Amino acid sequence: MTKDEISSAGDALGDVERQDSVPTAKANNNAKAATESEHKMTLLQGIKTYPKAIAWSVLISTCIAMEGYDISLVNNFYAFPQFTRKYGELTADGSYQVPAAWQAGLSNGAACGEIIGLLINGWASERFGYRITIMTSLALITIFTAIFFTAPNIQTLLAAEILAGVPWGIFQTLTVTYASEVCPVVLRGYLTSYVNFCWGFGQLIGIGVIKSMLNRDDEWSYRIPYGLQWMWPVPLLVGIFLAPESPWWLVRKNRDEDAKKALIRLTNADRNLDFNADETIAMIRHTTNLEAKLSDGASYFDCFKGTNLRRTEIVCLVWAIQNLSGNSFSNYSTYFLEQAGLSASNSYSFAMGQYGINMVGVFGAWLLMSFGIGRRTLYLYGLCGLCAVLFVLGFLGLVPSAHRDQASLATGSLMLCWALFYQLSVGTVAYSLVAEISTRRLQIKTVVLGRVLYNIVGIICGVLTPYMLNPAAWDWSNFAGFFWGGVCFCCVVYTFFRVPETTGRTFAELDMLFEEKVSARKFSSTQVEVFGDQEEAEVFEHKVKL
Numbered sequence: 001m002t003k004d005e006i007s008s009a010g011d012a013l014g015d016v017e018r019q020d021s022v023p024t025a026k027a028n029n030n031a032k033a034a035t036e037s038e039h040k041m042t043l044l045q046g047i048k049t050y051p052k053a054i055a056w057s058v059l060i061s062t063c064i065a066m067e068g069y070d071i072s073l074v075n076n077f078y079a080f081p082q083f084t085r086k087y088g089e090l091t092a093d094g095s096y097q098v099p100a101a102w103q104a105g106l107s108n109g110a111a112c113g114e115i116i117g118l119l120i121n122g123w124a125s126e127r128f129g130y131r132i133t134i135m136t137s138l139a140l141i142t143i144f145t146a147i148f149f150t151a152p153n154i155q156t157l158l159a160a161e162i163l164a165g166v167p168w169g170i171f172q173t174l175t176v177t178y179a180s181e182v183c184p185v186v187l188r189g190y191l192t193s194y195v196n197f198c199w200g201f202g203q204l205i206g207i208g209v210i211k212s213m214l215n216r217d218d219e220w221s222y223r224i225p226y227g228l229q230w231m232w233p234v235p236l237l238v239g240i241f242l243a244p245e246s247p248w249w250l251v252r253k254n255r256d257e258d259a260k261k262a263l264i265r266l267t268n269a270d271r272n273l274d275f276n277a278d279e280t281i282a283m284i285r286h287t288t289n290l291e292a293k294l295s296d297g298a299s300y301f302d303c304f305k306g307t308n309l310r311r312t313e314i315v316c317l318v319w320a321i322q323n324l325s326g327n328s329f330s331n332y333s334t335y336f337l338e339q340a341g342l343s344a345s346n347s348y349s350f351a352m353g354q355y356g357i358n359m360v361g362v363f364g365a366w367l368l369m370s371f372g373i374g375r376r377t378l379y380l381y382g383l384c385g386l387c388a389v390l391f392v393l394g395f396l397g398l399v400p401s402a403h404r405d406q407a408s409l410a411t412g413s414l415m416l417c418w419a420l421f422y423q424l425s426v427g428t429v430a431y432s433l434v435a436e437i438s439t440r441r442l443q444i445k446t447v448v449l450g451r452v453l454y455n456i457v458g459i460i461c462g463v464l465t466p467y468m469l470n471p472a473a474w475d476w477s478n479f480a481g482f483f484w485g486g487v488c489f490c491c492v493v494y495t496f497f498r499v500p501e502t503t504g505r506t507f508a509e510l511d512m513l514f515e516e517k518v519s520a521r522k523f524s525s526t527q528v529e530v531f532g533d534q535e536e537a538e539v540f541e542h543k544v545k546l
Helices: 003-040 043-049 051-061 064-079 081-087 100-128 130-150 154-181 185-212 220-231 233-242 247-252 256-266 277-294 307-330 333-339 344-370 375-396 401-424 426-437 443-469 477-498 507-515 532-545
Strands: none
Touching (some): 043 185, 051 185, 051 256, 064 154, 064 185, 100 130, 100 154, 154 443, 185 220, 185 344, 277 507, 307 401, 307 477, 344 401, 375 426, 426 443, 426 507, 443 477
């Protein structure tokens, strides 16, 4: 080739490369514009722009109410005379009690099944998508409910708990993940924490159904509550069949056009001139590509590599602290209150109050978040309040037996105080923290690992708690508050040093904060530039090619 031909070829190549850089630059500008738009978006603007995303997220999150309903049944049936007469054993004082070993077995059977479901979910939801995975789980829970309804003995109940735990484990993580991916930053804390409202909603219905059956003296007093589990799956299955898939999942599957269609279905894009679907998809693509560069793969093993190890550790402990702060203790509230001296009816009344607070507390947490109080702040100070209440519960065990009635009423009131502190902070905020701390690329698997640890800790607590409370075992009664108060204090120390502030941060910004190894206590004050380094790198690469 002559010098002129070589020169012409070089110019042509340069023109092509410059043309190729235009879409990249445009995509980056779109991503940056969408990020700035999310930062400026107010709560009211978010509601107006994403009303459909709110509706679909609320629908899918309602799946967790099924788990809350059944967990409420199994733990509160231990104080239900008709249930204990059928599945329990006659004790020396003439009453029936489900042995502590079987209490632990039933409660932990569901947790074991959930661990299996969680690990399956880490693969299935990323392979088949969120909608297909949830619909399959709903079909399974419809079948497994028949085992609860017809169980002739306690061994069959245990099998039902283990099997039903599999779809419940899937609901535990997919509901949070979907909520975090279909909404903007300003709505993320509200929709992810709404999952906790659904948990309390299911528990309240469960305890209400049991209390309404106290006057029945036949087998239907406990079969009807189990049969009512069939009221959930069919309407949920129809709704989820019509729901859009997560745009983030579609982008990870390189289906950007489908992601745009799903995003439009989640928003009022046709009515909101300020919203640009292309910019939002560009932001999702930018974050997905950034995480792909920061992480070599997307397997469970990758959750423990590099900066992902720190994120996995925090997610796991944030989940586990829910149980370690006394939640497993409160799950046995009716049984605990009955052993403290309250009648069965009054025990269930206090439990209904506790579960009602579980729901109202979520709205209280929303109110606190709307005033600008961060996730870390709520989580930390909430733990301090829980720790104090648990120690006071322990000291009530020192009240003389002559004043047992007054002490039992004080115990019930303190359980309500504990529930309020828990739902205003740890119980609600944990859902937002785990959804935000994990990367989008590894979110499902990271949240799964965290929930697995939650269930493992729950199993350990579920073994210890019945023995602590059962009069035929350790019979600690109120003194169990000292044990859980000490554990809760350790959780306060961990949270202060390790849990970061995520409020108001986009996923890309959180990626950079973790990549730069910023201290948890400095997350809220550290400024990061998500786009600058990438743009400079592209300019440098373009110059090198030229």
